[in-house]
Amino acid sequence: MTEISRRAAIGATLALPLAAPSLRAQALTKLRVSVIPVLDVAPLHAAIRHGYFAAEGIEIDTSTTAGGATGLPGVVAGQFRMAFTNTVSALLGVREGLDFRFVAPAVRSQPNPPDSxxxxxxxxxxxxxxxxxxxxxxxxxxxxxxxxxxxxxxxxxxxxxxxxxxxxxxxxxxxxxxxxxxxxxxxxxxxxxxxxxxxxxxxxxxxxxxxxxxxAPASSVAQYVAMKEDAERNAEVFERFARGLAKGTDWVNERLGKPELLELISGFSRVPVERLRDCAFTVYVKEVTEAEIAEVIATMTKFGLGGRFPEPSQLIFRTAKA
Amino acid sequence: MRRFTSGFWLILALLALWEVSARAGWVDSPNWPPLTHVLAALLRDTASGEIPMLVGSTLARMFAGLAGGTVAGVAMGLLFGASPLAARVLGPTVELVRPIPIPAIIPPLVLFLGLDNGMKISIAAITAFFPVLTNTAQGLRAVEADQLAMARTFGVPAWRRLFLVTLPAILPYVLAGLRVALALALVTTVVAEMIAGEQGVGHYLVLMQFAGRAEEMYAAVLVLAALGYALNRGFLWLERRLIGWFFATGRDG
Known part of the structure; x- marks a missing residue:
């Protein structure tokens, strides 16, 4: 092999992984979602693994942040289209004037013990x-x-x-x-x-x-949040996301306590399956209700996190409603 | 084979103390696993290819940043040396920015550069930039005026003087700066990976911490220790080869 062709071969090999994602991206709409490696994001991973998002023409690129709080700031900065976040943090952002919208449901607390x-x-x-x-x-x-x-x-x-x-x-x-x-x-x-x-x-x-x-039994714990402007302008993308996620939620709910689900969670969180077997889970839900958001705002107000909030109905984007 | 030094025995003793303290239950926590379990986890994830991949990606980002930061640092150092005006205008800014701990500027960098390679390579580049810059500037002052004057007398054009006289003369200083930068860049690259994104040894470390898998977490720590040591040894070897003449003239001590 001559020097030039060898160099070209090496160059091509190095460039391949760089070129591959952009080729794929032409086929599917790519959405970057900030998540944390907790049991609550199991439906998202189930939907990715079983192709529910691909069937909707979207590709989900999760960015896991275990410790830090880069999720919501990343959504504001445009690094992520969505972030998985607890309801209180999202509402505090709203109180500070950030136009967050709940675009997809995630989890609520248990109506009966044990809770998570x-x-x-x-x-x-x-x-x-x-x-x-x-x-x-x-x-x-x-x-x-x-x-x-x-x-x-x-x-x-x-x-x-x-x-x-x-x-x-x-x-x-x-x-x-x-x-x-x-x-x-x-x-x-x-x-x-x-x-x-x-x-x-x-x-x-x-x-x-x-x-x-x-x-607060059966109360709001976490949702997927996006910017209002993005959600309204690209509503159809978020509809596809919500549909894919709902199928993932069904998949998870049909397998609660089963080894299949524990293996899925262990796969992305790296928590050993033996430990997951004893864990209490949250409730995976398929809608965000005005009542649950109103309850969180009322509780926040009681414990010093109050302020001016828009009506809950305005905060829930239509893709997160039943 | 060289005989083991007392320093080597101390390391062995500390590792033995680790093993015994975990086995005997002196520290009662799953976050203090015996060394043998850590080594087993290290072996497992090395054999599976996961750790070699992570180390490779972390090193690739670190070296890309080091290269960029070094070029920028040398260039800026030369500019400072060539133009007193530039030194006066930019000097105070450099002195103000230099002491900022790099991890403190990661959040704004995430805002501007995102969470992927761009941000992490920039972190490593900024880390390398300042020690290289200060050492380059210092090295320029040590370039012997006689050598430059002689080159000028012989009619060597300015740009060739740069490559034939100035750069070789400041190389030992640049390398000294680079050695400092190397150790720091590993730290800052890993910290950046710990904060954001799903890349490298840093992310693995945090993920394992949150998964309650202390064995894997310490395996990553051991990998980082070995990496830091190997990088430094490798660099010293390279330095001897590149600037043997500098040490031969006895100027290092």
Whole structure:
């Protein structure tokens, strides 16, 4: 092989992976969606794997961010067409004047226990309610999100004054160690970290409540959010997304507790299947209702996150309605 | 074969302490797995090809950034040396921007450059730019005036003086800057991967952390340690080959 042709061959090999995606993109409309690797995005991955989006002529490119909060800012900046986000964070953006719209449903809390979020304390601490948590350190993964809001609501409901609680931020992966080690007095956990904490420190930790289910059963937890302008201008793209996602939701709901679903979730989250088997799941839903958004806004207002919000009916794009 | 130094034995002792502390339950947490489990995970994900792929992609981004940042740093350094006006105008800005921790500017870079290669390569480039720039500027002051004057006397044109006299003379300084940049660029590239996107060792590390798989997470940490060490050793080897004359004149000590 001469030097020139070898160079050309190497050049072509290097250029191939760069050229391939753009060729594919001509066939399918590509949508970039920000997600977090949690059980709640199982329908999205099911729809990708089983070709429900491809059947709608769209290709979903997920961008997983485990720790950071690049989702909503990324939607505003145009890096993502959509972000999977908890309802409170989305509504706080709306309150600050960002034109977010709920374009597709995701999950609600369970109507009956077990729920996917739980408050854990150390065994022997004697803490069983919010009243006893006054002056104590209570951890949520982030302040001012759905976990924090429902945690404060649980403290309020069980007789505590939420303003007297010392709320601290601890990432989910470190929460169990921080609680067992005594750095915090209670943790607001989400699955699969509830199961992991009880498996690893079952002798030291115990669950004293399902804080979302007990304060707001079957309430709004998370949705897919896009910018209003994009949703209105490209409504047809979001309709196709919602249709594909709905099929993914059906697929998941038909396989709750089955190995197929656990393997799917383990595939994208890398959580071992053995742990997922013991996890409590959220409820995968197919619509966002005005009532559930109104309830979140009312609860936010009660716990210091109030402000001027548009009517819930305006915030829910038609693709997310039943 | 060279005999093992006491430093080597210390590393072995620390690794043994890791294994024992996890096995004996001195640290009671699944986030402190025994070293042998970590090594098993490392072996598994290396054999599956996942870790080699991730390391390759992280290194590709890091080296692309290093190359860009080095070229820009040398160019800017030469400009500073050639034009006192440029140094006066741009100097304060460079001095203000230089101390900013690179991870702090990742969010705005995400805004402007997105979450993929463009942003991460830029991070590595910015990391490399400043140490190379300062060292280039310093190297220029060390170029011997006699050499330049002689070249001028012999009628060597300016652009050839640059390549024949100035650049070889400042090479040791540029390489010293590059060595600093190399260590920093690995850090910042991985941090950028941890914050955004689904790429490289950094993303693997965070994903495994959130999946509660401490073995894989520490495997990534071990990979990064080995990578940092190997890069530095490789660089020293390259430096000896490129600028042996510099060390031969005894100017390194």
């Amino acid at each position: 979020m739980a408050i854990l304390v150390r065994k022997g601490s004697g803490i069983t309610n919010g009243k006893q948590l006054e002056g104590k350190r209570v951890a949520s993964n982030t302040r001012n999100n759905i976990v924090w809001l429902r945690g404060m609501a649980w403290i309020d409901k069980t007789g505590g004054e939420w303003r007297k609680v010392n709320a601290v931020e601890v990432p989910f992966p470190q929460m169990a160690d921080a609680l067992a080690g005594g750095q915090i007095d209670a943790g607001l956990f989400s699955e699969p970290f509830v199961t992991a904490a009880l498996q690893a420190h079952g002798d030291k930790l115990e669950r004293i409540g399902w804080f979302i289910h007990e304060t």
